[in-house]
Amino acid sequence: MLAYIARRVVTLIPILFLISLVSFIIIQLPPGDWVSRRIATLKLSGVGVDEGEALRLTKLYGLDKPGGERYITWMTNILLDGNFGWSFEWNQSVNTLLAERIPLTMSISIASLIISWIIAIPIGIYSATHQYSILDYIFTFFGFIGLATPGFLVALIGAWFIFSTTGFSPLGLNSNSFLTQPASWEKTADMLKHLILPLGIIGLSSTGVTIRVMRANLLDELKKQYVITARAKGLTELGLLLKYPVRMALNPIISTIGWILPGLIGGEVLVSIVLAIQTTGPLLLRSIIGQDMYLAGSIIMILSTLTVIGTLLSDILLAAMDPRIRYGGVSK
């Protein structure tokens, strides 16, 4: 098991290097840079900028150096100082910007993942063991609705509905009255109230997916001989269900941990914009539009890295659950 983990961690190193390279190339690809865009914007608004000023800015931000050199400088700063660079647009260090948002993004993603599992896995089990029952049809119906409805639409409708019926505005992370106050229990409670809607919406589509996946997997497993063996041994239905087929059916769901993270973040961008929550999604969108290269590159790189780590975690979990993976390549 330890050897397996070690092997997986070692293979991460070249992948992470490639991620950093690709992130950097992606943000270099669009023509122009932040300075030329900034000057163009200034000119459009009627402010003249002379060539000397443009050159000075380009030199100041190191944009005159070749791409390779800039990549090495950027990576050296990240690896040695943990410094992700400077955001031109915000005029703040990328670290400061991300320090506020990444924890929030991560906690919303993970919390909505856990919530969607708590809802979806029992429903999936019920649907599979009671195939074609009325409740199965109802869950299937709602599962497909969850799957097919765009999150931002639900966000708009949900925010409007909550505001118009209760007068409580679910937008943002805190109510206006708490914004300037220091952290307190009341503020936390207020924040949780604001988080219910985005968590529910972001988890909505993955709940739909997980219900379908769990139901399909479990239906396959329930037909297997080992289930009949367990029943013939005299186990209770619930006992054998949880010990044997459910654990097999969970495997594909666990293996989705890795790629559910980018999926959640992708779906989360629009929802966050609609509900005005300061996660990385809207920040990434704005930085790409504004060619705020170090900010955009850092976000892409960090999210990709988290995805890779998520995949690693799901692989380790799978190996812990399924001996055939654990002993892969070792047995005859």
Next chain:
Amino acid sequence: MANETNKLVEVRDLQTYFYLYEGVVRAVDGVSYSINKGKSLGVIGESGCGKSVTAQSMMRIVPTPPAKEVGGEILLHLEKGTVDILKMTANSPEMRALRWKEISMVFQEPMTSFSPLFTIGNQITEAIRLHIPDLTKKEMRDRVIELLGKVGIPQPSRLIDVYPHQLSGGMRQRAMIAMALSCNPKLLIADEPTTALDVTIEAQILELIRSLQEEFGMALMYISHDLAVVSEMSDEIMIMYLGRIMEKATTDEVFNNPLHPYTQALWRSIPTIDGDIKRLNTISGMLPSPYTVHKGCPFFSRCEQRIPGLCDEAKPVVTEVTPTHTVSCFLYEKNAQVPMSANASTRVGTK
């Protein structure tokens, strides 16, 4: 009656139907037999003749829905009295207490009979823990190791901790047998346990089951479509066709004096080593669709000795030829044979 006390299981007129979207399949349609303590009964039949469903009904593990035991009784004679398995609810505590403790089963597919997620030892111990919960952990483990040794698994104290995928098919089937014996059942049902194995392993497994049957003093119900294998394993044989028993007798009688046209046709289709080289005899025609409801004998359409107007109009009754030999065919029904037209008309009425 002295004979009655020897009986372990009596199945009377068992009917198990599958209610499918396309129609009702009468997988087991009025089957009666009994198994004596410590004796073995072989069940022969083609695919789909209901032999596995009969066995699964005895443990009430037929998948419900779509299947349902619609009629009959299955009496299990235990020391503390007789119970009717069919009267129990399928997964009730009483039924679960009987499973594996009184009747256990070895399945056809050794590759999938164990869950791949748990060790062999874990899954065998689970059965012991359910039915003999007084043992300590150590005693259970020792018992499993002893069982694994008995079924011929080398280094049982090491292999108790391996996962099923680390064993070969033959070894897995041995482990399955060890699991089936773990609670000293009164009856072991072996449902084509060697079908998925190669011939050399098959011989070893058969030998193993036979010696263990003797050692544990249990009754055996051996299901197969392999005539040679069944004859070797059984004291008594019953031949099934489309959910009904065609003929039942001791192994010697069935082989020396097969009565039912179906049995005779089966016997003719066995290749012999010393016979002339010629085309093998086959049974003409095809198995009727499983959804067909047969008014008369289900073998009518393929039978070489069929009597139109009689065999396809009414079901033959079980006729006792000798005390140990029964057959379900009009050819042996004394009243039905001649004059057949009169009898046929009284049975079904004139058109």
